[in-house]
Amino acid sequence: MKIAVCVKHVPEGSSRIDPGSKRLDRSGEGALNHFDANALEEALRLKGDSDTEVVVVSLGPAKAADSLRKALAMGADRALLVSDDGAAGSDLVATSRVLASALERESADLVLFGQQASDSDGAVLWAAVAERLRRPVVSQAAELSLQDGTLSVKRQTEFGYDVIEAALPAVVAVSDAINEPRYPSLKGIMGAKKKPFDTVSLAELGIDPGEAGEAGSRTEVLAVSEPPSRGDARKIEDDGNAAQAIVDFLAEKRLV
């Protein structure tokens, strides 16, 4: 069996938008999106001692290799980085197209995602990728098990839990409640250097320049501004009458 885990290299520390390109500034230090570590942990748990292959896949700048190396150090068997200047600025349509094309090459039985990207707060990619791969998708997986080629997923929703079954091949996005990701061991870090690592361009995936990056995107950023601030805030210290003060405030706002 083969499990592909999609991971993102995200900027570390305080992020900023580049005023020129209106894109997230990715020039500084970066790290593995921590939500993706849950997806990798789940893949490694499913693998256990079996001969299942876990491949980590990322679309990003050359520096994204750092995050893939970390994933290899955690225990992934192989890494695939899609890196191409022509892919920068891709929106959901373009990103899902490029990633699905890379995943098609891998033809993994199970494709895993983390629950969101910590930089863009995006939480939509898996469903778009699953559609392009024409596979069933389940998101917000709080528990995952696999038996005889059938997945059983406990999905967390606003209303409780749904248990969903799907036959492989399938796409699953795990919630960060599913597990506690391991830290890479020293042995893992040393071993990661010897593991197979491929980097491919858009051309190697057979994707035309017009289908990726800004050219292949259907949305755009028009402007960036300061958000409106909240009105006047009041702060009081409890002198024994705070409860009454709160009720008066709520009454004034017509909330009680």
Place this chain on the structure above:
Amino acid sequence: MSVLVFLEHHGSELQKGSLGVLAKAAALDGGDVAAVLVGGGVSALAAEAGNHGAAKVYVAEDDSLEPPLPQARVDVLAKVVGEGGYDTVLFANSVLAADIAAGLSARLDAGLNWDLVDVELRDGALVGKRPALQDSILVDVGWKAEPRLALFRAGSFEAPQGGAGGSPQVENVAVELEGHSRGAKVVSQEQEESSGPSIEDADVIVAGGRGLGAPENFTLAEELARALGGAVGATRAVVDAGWYPYAAQIGQTGKVVSPKLYVALGISGAIQHKVGMQSSNVIVAINKDPNAPIFEFSDLGVVGDVHEIVPKLTELVKQRKGA
């Protein structure tokens, strides 16, 4: 503009978030907005959709479509968008709706802007408003082609009381599902029992954090919530500590809420929590630490002990409501 709104239902109820988006669409477009309902027995909800501003309601009614799975709904929407020639499709965010919107984006190669809090027409072009980077900036986003897809943050729009006498045109939709849309099956559902409204639909939320001191002190939050007719929320820290169920978690990794009133009890206001509640209309915070970050974005901040203030507050609210 021809706008289509996906209406999510749970049991026999249309979700407030979708109705808010529908009302916004009707205001934006001058009225001629269509809605889509998918599931078992949903034709009974068409009139209510009309009351909230839908001129036309597409109904894909089949018991096999009732389980809340996204891909069959992508099939329905793709067909309606194609045959009806809609240029804009709007969704209120939820676990289900996000997956439908993203699937439809890939199916139609249609641009999806997500996490929007508002949308407007500017010189005839649709512009979405999206807070980003922990809501420290506001981004204007646009679409380069049609159809345009938009997913709105929970609570972005008020769902007004539905008027009466809505009699929308109803059109039944029959869809042959794609192979991969039949691949997942819901085998069981476990609804978490809650006495009050769900936190995403509640007008009032009373949330508790570490400052409550112990899991049993959540009864303080529960009693105040009951008095105010609201729901109970929790921070990630107390959910991780096992004090309260994950379904109540508000924040970056929980629910994003924007009730009319948010009462924060013993919550410091870490960024992880702030992201989930800062668009609430009115925020009242009680915390004994005068330097807690929550006071920076509270309308009324009270420096004091929740254990002393909350029981009195609950009593006063009850008296007032009883009066």
